[in-house]
Amino acid sequence: MAHRVDEFTLIQRHFAPLSVGAPGSLALRDDAAWLRPEAGNDLVVSADAIVGDVHFPANTSAGDIARRALRVNLSDIAAKGARACAYTLALQLPDFVDDAWLSAFADGLAEDQDRFGIFLLGGDTTRTPGPLVLTINIFGQISENNMIMRSGASAGDDVYVTGSIGDATLGLALVRSELRAVDPSDTAFLEARFLRPDPRVDAGPALVGIASAAADVSDGLVADLGHICAASGVAADIDRDRVPHSDAAHRLVTDDQPLRIRLLTGGDDYEIVFTAPEAARDSISAIAANTGVPMTRIGRVTPQTADGPAVTVRDAAGGAIEVGHGGYRHFEEGDPRRE
Amino acid sequence: MAHRVDEFTLIQRHFAPLSVGAPGSLALRDDAAWLRPEAGNDLVVSADAIVGDVHFPANTSAGDIARRALRVNLSDIAAKGARACAYTLALQLPDFVDDAWLSAFADGLAEDQDRFGIFLLGGDTTRTPGPLVLTINIFGQISENNMIMRSGASAGDDVYVTGSIGDATLGLALVRSELRAVDPSDTAFLEARFLRPDPRVDAGPALVGIASAAADVSDGLVADLGHICAASGVAADIDRDRVPHSDAAHRLVTDDQPLRIRLLTGGDDYEIVFTAPEAARDSISAIAANTGVPMTRIGRVTPQTADGPAVTVRDAAGGAIEVGHGGYRHFEEGDPRRE
Secondary structure: OHHHHHHHHHHHHHHHHHHOOOHHHHHHOOOOEEEOOOOOEEEEEEEEEEEEOOOEOOOOOHHHHHHHHHHHHHHHHHHOOOEEEEEEEEEEEOOOOOHHHHHHHHHHHHHHHHHHOOEEEEEEEEEOOOOOEEEEEEEEEEEOOOOOOHHHOOOOOEEEEEOOOOHHHHHHHHHOOOOOOOOHHHHHHHHHHHHOOOOOOOHHHHOOOOOOEEEEOOOOHHHHHHHHHHHHOEEEEEEHHHOOOOHHHHHHHOOOHHHHHHHHHOOOOOOEEEEEOHHHHHHHHHHHHHHOOOEEEEEEEEEOOOOOOOEEEEOOOOOEEOOOOOOOOOHHHHOOOOO | OHHHHHHHHHHHHHHHHHHOOOHHHHHHOOOOEEEOOOOOEEEEEEEEEEEEOOOEOOOOOHHHHHHHHHHHHHHHHHHOOOEEEEEEEEEEEOOOOOHHHHHHHHHHHHHHHHHHOOEEEEEEEEEOOOOOEEEEEEEEEEEOOOOOOHHHOOOOOEEEEEOOOOHHHHHHHHHOOOOOOOOHHHHHHHHHHHHOOOOOOOHHHHOOOOOOEEEEOOOOHHHHHHHHHHHHOEEEEEEHHHOOOOHHHHHHHOOOHHHHHHHHHOOOOOOEEEEEOHHHHHHHHHHHHHHOOOEEEEEEEEEOOOOOOOEEEEOOOOOEEOOOOOOOOOHHHHOOOOO
16 A cells, blocks of 8 residues: 555655646646636647657657657647647556656656646546556637637638748657668757657747638648648648758758658648738748748648649649658547547 | 558547537547637536556446546536536547447447537547557536635535445446345446446536535545545544445445445545535535435534544444545545545
């Protein structure tokens, strides 16, 4: 019994401090928490689970797991134009998780809570005979009826992405030693882009009233733009040479064509892909300048065709490039919320 | 790839229909959902995960797993005085989960959605090499500042429980063949009390403004009343002979004293234990009559003492009965939200 009580005490110690700042958390000492959106606001909710060995390599540090889980969820809220305020955390902990691990994990959460202004509202913790599972439900606020949905794109709209695309898929391959970069600082940069994505928490809300549709790039640029197209009943053309890649990605990919395609179809970028009418170009330039987040116009929304692909990637000559199934469709795309 | 796409299709088919009725679910076709509490209401949030083999026997049917998971969460919301409206569902599915299993699971959810008036708002689904994990975040509404907390009990308040206590711990023992009941209908009744608890969704909200503190009985009567005591800075005395047990429980337990104690310390009743001032006795009788849910006065809140137990169980002569550690403290009591 002493062992079990100790675990209980440890969790109280590590997690209760993360709830300070959220009065509705009741210091994690009740069966439930309360949450009150500001008057005139909707609550935006997103749920994401990450599973050890499936979503991150087994040797990922506790702090990186914590940060990555929060940031993946922050990205969902940001892509909808909302500002995150709180989250719940359900943990299934394998036997290897001890006090030191929990301490590093809670430190990772605390660091990103500070960085992003969010608080732990509640949760649940159990032991499991299986892999580590970490389920976050994150809550954001947005003025009523202003959530940026996937379904608002119209033929003729421009297509944009924030930041750079493909770094995370290269970073994951580097973490797994499937690739090697020549320059160690490129390796560090690309691995960090996978492990510690930078959710676009200011750029997303700045796009409210400007973007006609948006999604975060989690499954890969082609797949996530495809989700927008499916929900909006449209198609899209993107110009491969306009898709922004980091210098590190350019140095690693060089002229390897399959790897170049993988930049467009690999997941985990946590950038925002969005559409907007042509009339918004100046506004978008201003938002990019104000937020410091590059917003690159990469293509255009087109009418849906009966048998064409949702997303066509074109080369400099305008020819369609074969990108396979349009984004690696791993099982979690079966997510009930994902098209 | 065909196999994976099929899984994706299956999940769309099984889960999207569960979101009809929640406009903010966006038919599960976006990255996030929206939720708008009625004006003047707080949102109440509770998160609970259940893990195969840990929280239910491995041979539990898909429909029973679905119903149990929803009801455990509905109970948390009801005990706070709130009315549930929606939930998110994160699933980690082992390999044995196929179309037939998902179909039965979704049918179980659909049945209880209808019964309790709630809708699926969003979620996430992944495969796992480990056991089935099912994390529900449930959302309820309550008029502002009216959530019934654990922390409101005062010395002199009465202690009540709804329904009957101890059926579920006997039901679990029967499911596991650790016990045998003489009467098959008793076995069926007690097993159903474990597998399909009846959350007090009307009785809980009826206690708003009446109960000074409340919790649902998930960890066991003594432990959950102990949680109220800890959060309120009080202690409590309960009279063993007043604690209500079902006829089936009486027939099974007879004069087995350890088993009789286990009724008070075993978990999973999903009744409500609550406190209220003496002046509320008539109101509580009326609420019991109106809701059809028995509410039995079983003891009294007392001042906290420096070294006494939080909860003392007394026999007919007023002597303290040893109940061990005050409720089986399995690891999930390490829940950040549980005292």
